[in-house]
Amino acid sequence: MKKLQVSEPEAHELISKTDKYRADYYEYYTRGGYWTNLVNYDLTLNSARVGREKCVDVIEDYLKIRFDL
Structure with a gap:
């Protein structure tokens, strides 16, 4: 929150939007x-x-292990 200079509610909203973008992508x-x-x-x-x-x-x-190296 400090880095982006946003309030806690704004931070939660940003997280939700970012998660939605990632999921859609x-x-x-x-x-x-x-x-x-x-x-x-x-x-x-x-x-x-x-x-x-x-x-x-x-x-x-x-x-x-995965590629038997």
Whole structure:
């Protein structure tokens, strides 16, 4: 809110609009897919929780397994 200099209600409205835009974009380019459906993703990571370096390690390990490298 500080970064965009908006009130809390304005921030909630901005989040809702952004989520709607993302959902519409994803649905259009995936021919009906939903961006919140976990089936559409092979791997998700929370870099804020584990850090960038650990994410890189996990992604590298995943690629080795996924592509039999």
